[in-house]
Amino acid sequence: MSFRGNRRGKGDSFRINEDIEEGQNGRHVRNGGDSMLRSSSSMKIFEPDHWFSQSWRIIFGVSCVIAIAMDPLFFYVPVIDEDKKCIGLDKKLRTTAIILRSVTDIIGVINIILQFHSGYKDEKSGDEINDPWKIARRYLWPYFLIDILVILPLPQVFILIIFRELRGSKSLNTRKVLNCIVFLQYVPRIFQIYQSWKDPNKRADKLSETPMWVKAAFNFSLYIIASHVLGAFCYFLSIQRETACWHRACVNKECSESSFNCDHSLGNYTFLNDVCIISPPNTTPNTTFFDFGIFLGVLQSGVMQSKSFSDKFFQCFWWGLRNLSSLGQNLQTSNYIWESLFTILISLFGLLLFSYFIGNLQLYMQFETERTEEKRKKAEEEMNEKKKKAEVEREKMNEAKHPIEIWMFKHRFPEQMKEDIRPNVINSLERKQDVNVKNLLHHLPEELRNKAKRFLYLELLKKLPVLENINEQVLLKICDSLKPVYYNEKSYIVREGDPIDETVFITDGVAWSYSTSNNGEAISGSSSLAERLEKGDFFGGELLEFVLKNPSLPQLAISPRTVKTHGPIEGFALMAEDLKNIVCKNWLRLGEGQSEPFAAYVVQAAWRRHHEKKNLEKSSQGGR
Structure with a gap:
């Protein structure tokens, strides 16, 4: 469950139910509503557009993506010992996976607490809801249940239970049920991611502002994570298929109640090498006793026996990426129903991702086209505006030039002095200075201004008797x-x-x-x-x-x-x-x-x- 809320567009401070007035008997009555709060209640309610709400929504969304990428690590914990024909656990990887999963679970618990302090906007009325009781009622169903399902430690517990005691054929049915439970936990996790990213990307203008490389990286990350998850499931199911072959062989050898856990296994199971045959690569598979189907290639690679996490990860990741990209068309399944369901899931999931990618690509292209068109129109408007301004300035300059010429003609300046005066006055016009055509001397440089003054006034001064x-x-x-x-x-x-x-x-x-x-x-x-x-x-x-x-x-x-x-x-x-x-x-x-x-x-x-x-x-x- 994400930190939900719709943008309101004003303010970024968190509100403390200011419209709650004190009523009788030490209780608070909300104006215009019938919900009650105890007088000791003073919950802080964060507005949807508060900076903390927005930041936490992003943090929680990223943690959900990381959690989906970290959960498959539990599937790599089992390791097959082909010499003893038993299954051990990679304890170092198990500890790492538990720690990482615990961190994401802690973030999930914090998110559950914050949901009771998160205001939201009513979709029908558009009003912002900050009443703690209304917030709680909205969150408890169904979002609270989804958040609880996500933080349940199912991978930590069930995977260890699956391989603690591998006794008898009945354990196969138990493992199938547990597999489904572990896999189904991904459904609420994906829903969490959807809720976390729905609000930030809900508005088209916000999405259009997102850089293209971010959009491309997000779509690419979906393929990477999906390939990683499918590869981990393939590794996990491959081990189960091989142990299923061992159990079938033990039925005929009267060892059906034996344990294949390396910590408890004491029997001699070398006969399994002749029964559960893993055909070498590039040879026809021996399906006489047991058909490994789509898991044969992973078993042939030998990664089940390796304790090197990098070897197991990259081999299985490549398997998931290759089959997800081809929609599982190259997978040759056996008649095992769960294997067929797994391949169907690969095809549907690959098709879903492809459709999602194409849809987003069209959406992004539409946004880019609209944004480009808006930029083009804006550029045209700016250019037209500049042309209009330039035309107005040109007209003003032409209008201003006429009185300038009249002023110079009236004062009978010589042509050479006119040629000196014109560029200086026009330069003032181009700098958008206010040119006083009745006093153009002010716009001339000092030397030229004094020269013009002497031309205009010197002879007149000489005629004054007092100055003669x-x-x-x-x-x-x-x-x-x-x-x-x-x-x-x-x-x-x-x-x-x-x-x-x-x-x-x-x-x-x-x-x-x-x-x-x-x-x-x-x-x-x-x-x-x-x-x-x-x-x-x-x-x-x-x-x-x-x-x-x-x-x-x-x-x-x-x-x-x-x-x-x-x-x-x-x-x-x-x-x-x-x-x-x-x-x-x-x-x-x-x-x-x-x-x-x-x-x-x-x-x-x-x-x-x-x-x-x-x-x-x-x-x-x-x-x-």
Whole structure:
């Protein structure tokens, strides 16, 4: 009996009957049910999808397979002594087989205990059952009986009984019954394996996820184990057929009550060599007195007399594999009914395995075909999706290229500079960066960006009266520090009375500059008229004059006018702090009358630094 349970799909923790509420008289009453639990009962119920449930199901299934492979070892325990015509036992192999069987039986006992702690899913309602009484009722019939039958030590006991006393012809009938009992124990064992592997392989999607080599190995292992079991039965039945011949011969020689156990045998049975004749290979079998049928080949091999387990195992394994693969077609049976039943079993079992293999092969091929088709469809969908995305990106890029060309045309860049700008902007588009077509300078490398700034703004700066005497190198540095700006329609750039911290040069668009009275009413005269500012104009020129006269910038000039955009405005801004830093570093290159304030400012700044350094040294010496 496997650790049963169906997958629920959620959670992997084990549940302790949380829906049991305490009732009267110290008992617990389950909500919605009539089953009772004593107050001392606190059983842990494992959910079917708990990791321990799944792991144990696999462990138990593997142990069942190992048990089927280990049980036939008991059949190799008997050994024929042809000189004394008796049967002994391979005690070393017997001990090994008992230990291995005991280990699998212990696992079986643990599995029986765990079954009472294993929740399950009702097949009709789909509800998960965690009531211990319902779990117990479900398990006790028929699964508990099957698990008990499996762990019964039938091979250990019956095989030893069969060969303990081989007295008289009546023992032959006893051995037949015991043989059937030992063989029938394989039926519940196979049922256990089926139950253990049924749930993990029940869903097609799980089976389809299993690697092909695992599926092939599983089917191959079935043939290997079946061949091993049939080979062991053949060895065991071959010994019984030879002892049956001895008993038949003893009927005529008045030794029918003699024992053929090597531990008790005292008689002289050399006459059996003339009666129970095992014909040499490649000769016509002597069936005058006794027909060994399909077991003659195994008896001729001499493995019955060998205590080498490897010799017996491989010879009998080959016998089982060969006849299972050929469905027993080459077996020549005698008129012994149990021998005929054994060969029928070989044919049916071989046919069953072959049908199972073909069925699984078709199932696996179907799964592989479906999975391949799903992968193909998924690949096609992904490819189509990529094509759509590429098409969208291509359209976006084409749409973005048009305003780029308009921007370069509007600013009248030379062709060589256009050729330098295009790949850099397109590269930003390909990297899926947001490209601001109103400020493409941001996407250019520093050297090309400064080059474009100088092309756009240098001539305009030279026209400013306040900068006309400044060295061109200083103007180039001012150009490099300019920052592109953009203002939306109907927005205020600066208001009257606000400090001026930047000078803005217009490269595209129209703005209005106007002044108002202190109370917000328009003043009379020409100053009440709004001045139109367009491409080539600037505002905030007071900043330039103020910085050139006051390099320390203790104060900022106040705007005497309000500047408001008429439509979108593009331009560039010269910030007060940037202008101050540039001029302070290059004051020697300023024009006549402009360098004196900066010279004084530089001397004052140097003196302040020197004075601060001296104070710091004095304070550090005083602290020592």
